[in-house]
Amino acid sequence: MDKRKVLDYVLLTGSLIFILITIFMAIYYVPLVGTDVSIVAQKPNEYTELELRVKGIVDDISGTSEFDLVDIGNSEFELNVEHNENLPSGLSEDDVVIVTGVLVDADALVFESTGIEIADDDTSAGWVAPYAQKIFYLHTPAAWASYLAFGIVFVGSIIYLKNGSNKWDTIALSSAEIGVMFCTLAIVTGPLWAKPEWGVYWRWEDTKLLTTFVMWMIYLGYITLRLGAGGRSVARIAAVFGIIGFMAVPLSFISSRVWQSLHPNPVGQSGGLSSEAGMTLMVGVIAMSFLYFYLLKKRVELEETKHKVEELKDDMEGEIE
Amino acid sequence: MSANGITIALKDLRVEFRTMRMIVTMVIFSLMVIMAFRFAFLFYSAEAEPMIIAPILWVTFTFAGMFGLVSSFSKEKDTGSLQGLMLCPSDRFSIYLGKLLSNLVLLLIVDFAALLFFSVFFDFDYGGNIVPIVSLVILGSVAFTIVGTLVAGMSVNLKGRESALTILMLPLIILTVLMPAIIATSKALEGQIEDAWGEIRIIAMFSLVYLALSYLLFEYVLEA
Amino acid sequence: MIEIENVVKEFGRKGVINGIDLRIEKGDYLVILGPNGAGKTTLLKLISTLLRPSEGTIKIDGYDVKEDGVAVRRRIGVLGHVSYLYDELSAFENLRFYAKMYGVTLGLEEIRAILSRVKLAHRMNDLVGTYSRGMKQRLAIARAIIHKPKILLLDEPYTGLDLNGRKILTEMLRGFQKQGITTVMVTHDIERGYEMGNRLAVIIDGKIAADLRKEDMSIEDFKNRYAGLMGAT
Ligand SMILES: Nc1ncnc2c1ncn2[C@@H]1O[C@H](COP(=O)(O)OP(=O)(O)OP(=O)(O)O)[C@@H](O)[C@H]1O
Ligand SMILES: [Mg+2]
Numbered sequence: 037m038d039k040r041k042v043l044d045y046v047l048l049t050g051s052l053i054f055i056l057i058t059i060f061m062a063i064y065y066v067p068l069v070g071t072d073v074s075i076v077a078q079k080p081n082e083y084t085e086l087e088l089r090v091k092g093i094v095d096d097i098s099g100t101s102e103f104d105l106v107d108i109g110n111s112e113f114e115l116n117v118e119h120n121e122n123l124p125s126g127l128s129e130d131d132v133v134i135v136t137g138v139l140v141d142a143d144a145l146v147f148e149s150t151g152i153e154i155a156d157d158d159t160s161a162g163w164v165a166p167y168a169q170k171i172f173y174l175h176t177p178a179a180w181a182s183y184l185a186f187g188i189v190f191v192g193s194i195i196y197l198k199n200g201s202n203k204w205d206t207i208a209l210s211s212a213e214i215g216v217m218f219c220t221l222a223i224v225t226g227p228l229w230a231k232p233e234w235g236v237y238w239r240w241e242d243t244k245l246l247t248t249f250v251m252w253m254i255y256l257g258y259i260t261l262r263l264g265a266g267g268r269s270v271a272r273i274a275a276v277f278g279i280i281g282f283m284a285v286p287l288s289f290i291s292s293r294v295w296q297s298l299h300p301n302p303v304g305q306s307g308g309l310s311s312e313a314g315m316t317l318m319v320g321v322i323a324m325s326f327l328y329f330y331l332l333k334k335r336v337e338l339e340e341t342k343h344k345v346e347e348l349k350d351d352m353e354g355e356i357e
Numbered sequence: 358m359s360a361n362g363i364t365i366a367l368k369d370l371r372v373e374f375r376t377m378r379m380i381v382t383m384v385i386f387s388l389m390v391i392m393a394f395r396f397a398f399l400f401y402s403a404e405a406e407p408m409i410i411a412p413i414l415w416v417t418f419t420f421a422g423m424f425g426l427v428s429s430f431s432k433e434k435d436t437g438s439l440q441g442l443m444l445c446p447s448d449r450f451s452i453y454l455g456k457l458l459s460n461l462v463l464l465l466i467v468d469f470a471a472l473l474f475f476s477v478f479f480d481f482d483y484g485g486n487i488v489p490i491v492s493l494v495i496l497g498s499v500a501f502t503i504v505g506t507l508v509a510g511m512s513v514n515l516k517g518r519e520s521a522l523t524i525l526m527l528p529l530i531i532l533t534v535l536m537p538a539i540i541a542t543s544k545a546l547e548g549q550i551e552d553a554w555g556e557i558r559i560i561a562m563f564s565l566v567y568l569a570l571s572y573l574l575f576e577y578v579l580e581a
Numbered sequence: 582m583i584e585i586e587n588v589v590k591e592f593g594r595k596g597v598i599n600g601i602d603l604r605i606e607k608g609d610y611l612v613i614l615g616p617n618g619a620g621k622t623t624l625l626k627l628i629s630t631l632l633r634p635s636e637g638t639i640k641i642d643g644y645d646v647k648e649d650g651v652a653v654r655r656r657i658g659v660l661g662h663v664s665y666l667y668d669e670l671s672a673f674e675n676l677r678f679y680a681k682m683y684g685v686t687l688g689l690e691e692i693r694a695i696l697s698r699v700k701l702a703h704r705m706n707d708l709v710g711t712y713s714r715g716m717k718q719r720l721a722i723a724r725a726i727i728h729k730p731k732i733l734l735l736d737e738p739y740t741g742l743d744l745n746g747r748k749i750l751t752e753m754l755r756g757f758q759k760q761g762i763t764t765v766m767v768t769h770d771i772e773r774g775y776e777m778g779n780r781l782a783v784i785i786d787g788k789i790a791a792d793l794r795k796e797d798m799s800i801e802d803f804k805n806r807y808a809g810l811m812g813a814t
Contacts, residue, residue, distance in 0.1 A: 197577050200635050202594060246532065253528035260524055261515060269514045271593065276511060276574045277525060283566065287532070343594055350595075364681045372669040440631055441665025441724075445682040446655035580633055 047330035054323030061316040062173040168232040171225050172313075177320035179222035179248070181328045185215025186255060186285045188332070193278030196271065203336075205271045208278055210335035212258045214328060219252045244292040244299035251284035361447040365455025369429070370462060379425050380463055387421040387471040395478045403479040410481065411542035415535055417471045418498065422464045426505045427522050429460050430513040439579070449576040453506060460509075461502045468494050489550035490542060496557065497538035500564040504530050507571045510578045533563035582607040582732065582763045583628060588637035590623055590787075597623050599787040600637075605780075610754075610764045612778030614771065616811060620787040621767040622662060625734045628765070629659045641732065655683075658730030660738050664721040668710030672701055672720050675709055676727060683728035699723050699749060714741040722750060726757075733757060735766040739773065751777070771807060775800045783810055 192208030195201060226245070227237035239245055258281060262274050292299045373379055394413045403410050433439040442452050472494065475481060483490055505526060512521035537556035544553040583605040590598035597620045605611050613621050626632040628639055630650045638645060644652040666675050673692055680687040687695075696702040699719040709717060718741045725733070733754075739747055754777060757764065768774045774781060775795065781803060783791040790810050793803065 197574075200591075200633075202591075250528050250532050253531075257524045257528055261521060269592075272577055272580070273511045273514055276578050279574060280507070280529065280567075280570050284528075347594070361682055364678065368667070368670070368678050371674070372667060375669050436668070437661070437663030438665050438667055440661065440663070441679070442682070443631055444629060444654055444657075444659050444665070445679070446651050446684070446728075447682070448651060580631070 044330070044333065047326055047333065051323055051326035051330055054319055054326055058173055058177070058316060058320040058323050061312075061319060062170045066170075066173075066312045066316050168229045171229045173316050173320045175222055175225040175229065176317055177324035178218045178225065180321050181324040182215045182219035182222060182251075183285055183289060184325065184328055185211045185218060185332075186251070186282060189215065189255070189258070189278045190282040190285075193275035196275045197279075202271075205275065206336050206339045207332070208275065209262055210332055210339060212255050212262075212278065214331045214335060216252065216255045216259060217331075218324070218328065219248070219255065223248065223252055242299055244288070247284065247288040247291040251281075251288045254281040254284050257281070359451065359454060361445065361451040362454030362458060365442065365452060366458035366462070369455065369459035373459070373463065379428055380466060383421050383425045383463065383467045384470045386424050387417050387467050388474050390417045390420055391471060391474040391478055403475075403481040407546055408543060410475070410479075410546055411539045413479075414471065414475060414494075414542065415497070415539050417475075418464070418468050418494070419501070419530075419535060421467045421471065422498070422501055422505060423519075423522055423526060425463050425467070426460060426502075426509040426526075427512060427518045429456050429506070430509050431518055434513045443579060449579055450572050452579065453510065453571055453575040456510070457502055457506045460506055461498060464498050464502055465495065468498055483546075486545050486548055486550075489545040493538060493542050493545055493550075493553075493557075496560055497534060497542075500534045500538075500560050500567070501530060503564050503567045503571065504534065507567065507575060507578065510575060514578075529567075533567075534560055582609070582642060583765070584638075584640040585624075585628070586638050586640075588624075588627060588634045588639060590620075590627055590632060591635045597787050598627065598634075601784075601787070601789055603782070603789065603792070605763060605765065607763055608758075608761045609780055610758055610778045611766070611780045611782060612774035613765065613767045613782050613784055614769065614774055614807065615784035615790075619784045621784050622736055623787075624784065625659070625661070625736050625765065625767060629657055629734055630654055655728070656730060657732045657734055658725040658728065660721055660725040660733070660735045662736055664717045665724060666709050666717060666720060669708060671706045671708055672696060672712075673705045675720065676723060679724050680727050685728050687727070695723050695727065696720075698753070700745070715743050715746055718742055719746055719749070722753070726753075731762060733762060733764045733766075735764065737767055737769065739768065739770065771804055772800065775803055783807060785810060 188211040189208045192204040192211060195204040196208060230239070231237050258274060258277055261277060262270060391413070394417070398406075398409060398413075401409060430439065433442070439452075442455075443449065469491075472483075472490075476483060505522075508522055508526040508529065512518050512525060515521040537559045541550075541553035541556035541560075544550060544556075583603070585601055585603040585605075588598055588601045589596060601624065613624070615621050623632065627634050628641070628646065630646045630653055633647060638647070640646070641653045642656055644656075646653050665679075667678075670678065673689075673696075676692050676695065677687065680692070693702050693705060696705055699722055701716060701719055701723070704712070704716070709720065712720065718738075722738065725735075735754075738750060738754075742750060754764065754766075766774070766777065779795050781791075781793045781795060782789055791806065793806070798806075
């Protein structure tokens with residue numbers, strides 16, 4: 037087996053394995069960040085109605101469910117629903133929820149609910165949809181891979197302009213295409229999370245979303261520019277555009293830090309991520325990087341084959357003449 | 358370097374004012390865009406809905422401006438006189454500067470015409486805010502032309518020059534020029550230009566960045 | 582004066598100049614011949630910094646075309662396939678513009694003098710758009726020499742000129758040759774090439790197929806060799 041193939045297999049299996057690990061970790065390793073629910077109510081009796089103050093809650097409630105109520109005095113209870121899958125979505129902090137139920141065990145303060153009503157469902161910031169939140173382990177690594185890809189476009193463009201190396205031009209072109217693919221993935225998965233979390237698919241007023249979208253447009257432009265014509269002056273122009281357009285990448289990357297943004301800011305913010313989530317994210321990033329390099333390698337090879345075929349065709353035409 | 362830029366700009370403007378080819382087209386184009394907006398917002402009045410003013414103005418400037426940009430290179434590219442400029446013993450950046458200046462002059466003429474058309478068709482009086490608005494229009498146009506001249510130099514070498522210009526240029530200016538200019542102009546219309554410093558700084562900063570990039574890259578653009 | 586070393590030029594991936602080495606000494610009059618599409622114009626464009634070599638180096642007077650473009654351009658006068666003139670400006674305005682660009686200040690009389698060398702002084706204030714093909718070529722010649730270049734690069738300079746125009750141009754070029762100006766001229770006219778040059782090069786498929794001194798051969802010899810080279814392809 038020749039060496040090029042070995043690298044292919046390493047990259048491909050690497051990306052598949054890491055993707056699988058990411059999926060497993062996202063499902064089984066990272067705890068659902070269901071968050072605390074404190075009850076502002078009188079001490080439960082045999083049968084009572086409780087008002088819950090909710091800070092983000094899990095899926096649907098159906099039927100009966102049990103909560104652990106912890107007495108924290110002053111007739112307030114803290115109810116830990118971290119792993120509870122039975123509360124309705126679309127709630128956020130300070131939503132008041134009325135729970136009707138039966139106190140099963142007064143000593144342990146175990147409360148069995150029979151129904152839940154939402155008293156006030158105005159949405160505000162908070163971790164609302166922990167299940168949808170799992171998409172984050174795909175979304176963020178995809179975004180990361182697109183930054184990486186566009187970075188390579190930038191580097192390739194500079195090298196191409198400096199010494200006219202066709203190889204780097206091919207790398208830049210291939211990397212841009214793959215980058216747009218990853219960026220599209222990030223832009224599509226974002227709304228899938230945003231809908232349950234924010235209640236809307238997209239927020240035009242958010243700088244992170246806006247800058248990322250513009251970055252996507254720029255590289256879409258880059259690809260369009262290269263679509264039409266084979267080679268010649270286009271490569272040089274594309275390289276110039278690959279350098280100018282790169283400005284959008286740091287802009288998108290830092291935007292949620294520099295300007296106020298509703299977009300969560302997972303990397304490098306204190307207390308932003310639990311260590312489990314951080315680990316999973318890391319694995320996801322590794323997976324996507326492997327996938328990126330695998331795709332890049334394949335795409336570059338394809339492009340080079342294309343040029344070889346064209347050369348052969350030219351030669352043959354020459355001979356026929 | 359800048360002396361040659363001015364020589365080129367003066368030559369361009371002399372040719373332009375002799376033939377009036379672009380300037381008339383651009384002014385009429387801006388008139389058409391304003392008219393289109395007038396009909397699109399038939400039942401709105403600019404006095405009553407001030408938030409429509411700045412977007413209408415800047416969209417008009419943008420499209421009329423892009424209209425003029427391509428031809429600033431394409432005629433010379435096609436006749437070959439662009440090579441004549443490239444043979445002159447000065448930095449290629451001076452060609453960029455020359456085109457930048459002549460494009461800017463044309464764009465500003467069109468901008469002011471559009472401001473006038475807007476005020477006529479939407480029956481709108483800029484009143485005491487005219488000075489800040491005009492200043493913002495100038496600032497935004499400078500930024501627009503800095504990007505536009507570079508991108509026009511690129512797209513003149515591509516197939517479908519006009520569409521290439523649009524596709525490449527819009528994403529580059531949306532966040533860096535267009536949006537801040539619209540926001541700042543809206544603030545100026547409310548008589549609160551002081552609040553627009555942030556936007557003005559963004560436009561100015563990115564203008565410098567794009568100017569620096571043009572300085573570094575324009576020679577590669579031309580030689581394509 | 583002009584040192585071309587191992588130059589390659591590719592458009593995209595297509596090699597147009599495929600490794601050219603050439604030294605042109607001061608005072609040389611090099612005539613380049615070759616079939617259409619051989620790369621003659623491309624070579625002149627590489628020397629004149631309009632194109633950038635993909636590989637190899639070109640030096641003019643010791644200045645590298647890639648690094649010291651400005652110094653190179655100051656030393657060369659180029660007469661290309663196209664005239665580089667503006668149809669919307671008069672002959673006078675065209676020359677004044679290019680003179681300024683070359684950093685020479687020319688007054689009305691000086692420009693008139695230059696124009697009378699190519700017999701255009703009487704049409705000085707007419708727009709170039711109203712000129713005939715040959716008149717434009719004459720004006721292009723005036724444009725190419727406006728800054729008194731040390732090196733002339735001429736791409737088929739005789740195209741479009743009438744008998745009189747050709748005579749004027751030949752005299753001018755002879756005059757420059759006497760002044761020690763280095764000239765590179767691309768032409769398809771073997772006889773004129775032989776008559777004007779002291780060195781004759783043939784480019785085929787982006788390579789120097791022959792590089793000959795005139796002293797060594799008669800025009801018949803050269804015609805035969807040229808026909809042989811062309812036949813071989
Ligand atoms: N900008 C370009 N892009 C792609 N190919 C080009 C370009 N310019 C020239 N070529 C190709 O390079 C080759 C040489 O062109 P060049 O103009 O140098 O030929 P030439 O020797 O001057 O021919 P002629 O005698 O017809 O003037 C041709 O095959 C041409 O198609
Ligand atoms: Mg030619």
